[in-house]
Amino acid sequence: MVTCINDALYPDTGRAVVTLLRRLGVEVEFPESQTCCAQPMVNTGYLDEAVPVVRNFVEAFEGYDAVVTPSGSCAGCARHQHAIVARRGADPALAAAVEATSARVYELSEFLVDVLGVTDVGAYYPHTVTYHPTCHSLRMLGVGDRPRRLLERVRGLTLRELPAADQCCGFGGTFAVKNAETSVAMGSDKARHVRDTGAEVLVAGDNSCLTHIGGLLSRQQSGVRTVHLAEILASTEGAAR
Amino acid sequence: MSATFVGMPAFPAAAHAALGNAQLRHNLAHATGTIRAKRQRLVDELDASCSWEELRLAGAGVKESALVDLGTHLERLEETLTANGATVHWARDAAEANAVVAAIVKAHGVDEVVKVKSMVTQEIGLNEALAAEGIAAWETDLAELIVQLGDDLPSHILVPAIHRNRAEIREIFLERMAAAGRPAPADLTDEPAALAAAAREHLREKFLRAKVGISGANFAVAETGTLVVVESEGNGRMCLTLPEVLVSVVGIEKVVPTFHDLDSLLRLLPRSSTGERMNPYTSTWSGVTPGDGPQEVHVVLLDNGRTNALADEVGRQALRCIRCSACLNVCPVYERTGGHAYGSVYPGPIGAILNPLLKGVGHDDQVDSLPYASSLCGACFEACPVRIDIPSVLVDQRAKVVDAHRGGRPKVEALAFKGAAVALSDSRRLGLGERFTGLGLRIGRRFGASKWTSARDLPPAPRESFRAWWRRTEGGGHGG
Numbered sequence: 001m002v003t004c005i006n007d008a009l010y011p012d013t014g015r016a017v018v019t020l021l022r023r024l025g026v027e028v029e030f031p032e033s034q035t036c037c038a039q040p041m042v043n044t045g046y047l048d049e050a051v052p053v054v055r056n057f058v059e060a061f062e063g064y065d066a067v068v069t070p071s072g073s074c075a076g077c078a079r080h081q082h083a084i085v086a087r088r089g090a091d092p093a094l095a096a097a098v099e100a101t102s103a104r105v106y107e108l109s110e111f112l113v114d115v116l117g118v119t120d121v122g123a124y125y126p127h128t129v130t131y132h133p134t135c136h137s138l139r140m141l142g143v144g145d146r147p148r149r150l151l152e153r154v155r156g157l158t159l160r161e162l163p164a165a166d167q168c169c170g171f172g173g174t175f176a177v178k179n180a181e182t183s184v185a186m187g188s189d190k191a192r193h194v195r196d197t198g199a200e201v202l203v204a205g206d207n208s209c210l211t212h213i214g215g216l217l218s219r220q221q222s223g224v225r226t227v228h229l230a231e232i233l234a235s236t237e238g239a240a241r
Numbered sequence: 242m243s244a245t246f247v248g249m250p251a252f253p254a255a256a257h258a259a260l261g262n263a264q265l266r267h268n269l270a271h272a273t274g275t276i277r278a279k280r281q282r283l284v285d286e287l288d289a290s291c292s293w294e295e296l297r298l299a300g301a302g303v304k305e306s307a308l309v310d311l312g313t314h315l316e317r318l319e320e321t322l323t324a325n326g327a328t329v330h331w332a333r334d335a336a337e338a339n340a341v342v343a344a345i346v347k348a349h350g351v352d353e354v355v356k357v358k359s360m361v362t363q364e365i366g367l368n369e370a371l372a373a374e375g376i377a378a379w380e381t382d383l384a385e386l387i388v389q390l391g392d393d394l395p396s397h398i399l400v401p402a403i404h405r406n407r408a409e410i411r412e413i414f415l416e417r418m419a420a421a422g423r424p425a426p427a428d429l430t431d432e433p434a435a436l437a438a439a440a441r442e443h444l445r446e447k448f449l450r451a452k453v454g455i456s457g458a459n460f461a462v463a464e465t466g467t468l469v470v471v472e473s474e475g476n477g478r479m480c481l482t483l484p485e486v487l488v489s490v491v492g493i494e495k496v497v498p499t500f501h502d503l504d505s506l507l508r509l510l511p512r513s514s515t516g517e518r519m520n521p522y523t524s525t526w527s528g529v530t531p532g533d534g535p536q537e538v539h540v541v542l543l544d545n546g547r548t549n550a551l552a553d554e555v556g557r558q559a560l561r562c563i564r565c566s567a568c569l570n571v572c573p574v575y576e577r578t579g580g581h582a583y584g585s586v587y588p589g590p591i592g593a594i595l596n597p598l599l600k601g602v603g604h605d606d607q608v609d610s611l612p613y614a615s616s617l618c619g620a621c622f623e624a625c626p627v628r629i630d631i632p633s634v635l636v637d638q639r640a641k642v643v644d645a646h647r648g649g650r651p652k653v654e655a656l657a658f659k660g661a662a663v664a665l666s667d668s669r670r671l672g673l674g675e676r677f678t679g680l681g682l683r684i685g686r687r688f689g690a691s692k693w694t695s696a697r698d699l700p701p702a703p704r705e706s707f708r709a710w711w712r713r714t715e716g717g718g719h720g721g
Contacts, residue, residue, distance in 0.1 A: 002707050002708075004665070006707060007706050007707040007708055008706055009700055009702070009703065010700075010703070010707075011703050011705065011706055011707035011709075011710055012703070014707035014710075014711075015707065015710065015717065018716075018717050019717075022717075028716075029716075030707075030708070030711045030716065032668060032708060032711070032712070033667075033668045033669075034668065035664075035665040035666070035667075035668050036661075036665045038665070040658075040661070041658055041661070041662065042636065043617060043636055043639070044639060044643070044654070044658065045612075045636070045638075045639030045640040045641070045642055045643035045644075046640075046643055046655070046658040046662070047640045047643075047644075048662075049658045049659060049661070049662035050662070052662055052663075052665075052666030053662060053665045053666050055666065056665065056666045056667060056668075060668075081636070084636075084637075088640075135616070135617070135618035135619055135620075136617075136619070138619075139618070139619035139620070139622070139623055140619060166620075167573050167618075167620075168573045168616050168618035168620065170573065170616055171616065172615070172616025172617055172618070173616075173617070174613075175613065175615065175616045175617070176693065177692045177693060178253065178613050179252065179253050179256065179574075179613065179614060180253075180692040180693070180695065180696075181253070181256060181257055181260050182253075182256050182260065182574055182577055182578055182614075183616070184695075184696040184697065185260050185266075185577040186573050186574070186577060186616070187696075187697070188696075211699075211700055212697060214698075214700065215693070215696075215697030215698045215699065215700070216696065216697050218697075218698040219696060219697060219698050
């Protein structure tokens, strides 16, 4: 599951996941019928509108051993919210399909560490980075320190501690526009903490949060880049980004 | 006091004013940061001996067991309270509860009462209702006194004057205490000890004079007919023991089945609220004790929307709330906006679910805005001592807000989501894969891109979408 945002705006992240997983010996498919996990609808309250999207999701990913996604938020939606949507659809067949599919959905760092059993993915990334643990990966999925363990094994990479790392960046999906000012206030504090680390790169496991923080860092001419975890893990010597 | 939450604007507009107040932002960041750290130390300390999670499960279990069979426990509570010499009153809503209290006060021919800090009496607007009957209700909790003297509104459940710093408090005391009773000393400084001493002198007169005390209750034990008030200052105990008459307004969700059930809750509450192992004063009373304390004891059991909340399959867990404020203190939204933006005596994450549950959605834009006043980061659920899954209730309440407005003239947002549902339910409907690239940005523009770009840059659109790349290179097999 590449996710709609990565498909549309961050194809490099999707390509990095393909590169990384193939390098680790995984057979990778991209079911082209996939669209979106329906999280924007669910989290804004549009459950009826989410039903056909979730139906499409389970049909697209039926029959695969694992559904891997470079997003804690989308994985969280599939694992914890698709059942709510299926109940709304009052469709037992959809509920059964959701149950079967959601159990096989993994956020990228979970799949690498828990399923493949690797923390050293052979990556090389000669930059100073700081890591923001996104809320849904941290609290909805409980990925814990998996992303950090992966980053710590990347050659050439210097990891800087992010102050108040576990506080939300303020993205929050439609929260970012419905409550834009509060969202920006939260994001500005996050951006300040990022700048304080002196890192050149901010890494996270969700491009949605990075779009928000990166948008602020860019507006502030901070010189800090935002890069998805998958792109760092996919980088190798000779092909470093 | 004329300050009121009635007629407050919806959350985004109310937050706008708060976000621009640098002093407020500074006060809140400092106060919530301090209390967060204190709480965390005590939670971590507990994990070393017995598990915090086990204690949370026990607390949630107690409250849940009470709610599952609420009617039975309430009837038992009425029996035991009555047997203990208390008079039990039932109130369906704020107006009924206020009328009961006012009638009791007037029956004793007094024009003033002293109050223990209580959320429920603020919820029903008791002070204003009593004022309308010519009865002055004096707040005796230090922070509530600051709010009352300042003709202000509470902005936090536990520390209602959290938005004030000590310099502001000194000014309020100097300017307003004289009109309410004993004035503050003219040479009052902003040292915390001096401020507390001024409040003590001011309040002592009221404690010694008052014939009627009014309280809420943190817990009501059905088995023994016991009410419990947990506090820090001892001012509550003054109100509970000195007056001849005591009237307690208690939300029906405060009942717990047995005295033993207090065990987990009295360990969870102080750790989660003030960041203490134990609070300084825990007062318990079971009706009337002859010759000791108030000789006339009334208990007003209040619904005021609680049975509506109880009927909500997802939202009913909000009735487990023990008003500790841990969710406020960890909330990144609350930390930036403060409590007034929520337009209710119940602010923060718990207020964002409790208000719509108690008041219902679909008829007031302010209430309807509250479930959206969250980034759904989940810090509140993580901190909640009775494991209320606030993010899930928020999402469920959002669906109820949207459903309440279905059928009317659809908003731009509703049309956008309907369009998105059609487009996203079949990738072929998107036509060429490339068209998918612009969809997100197009929806974004329809949905208020200016709200995004006022402070944030948008990323540049890529040359091709992921699916276009996948198709062109046949899965990255060549030319990738």
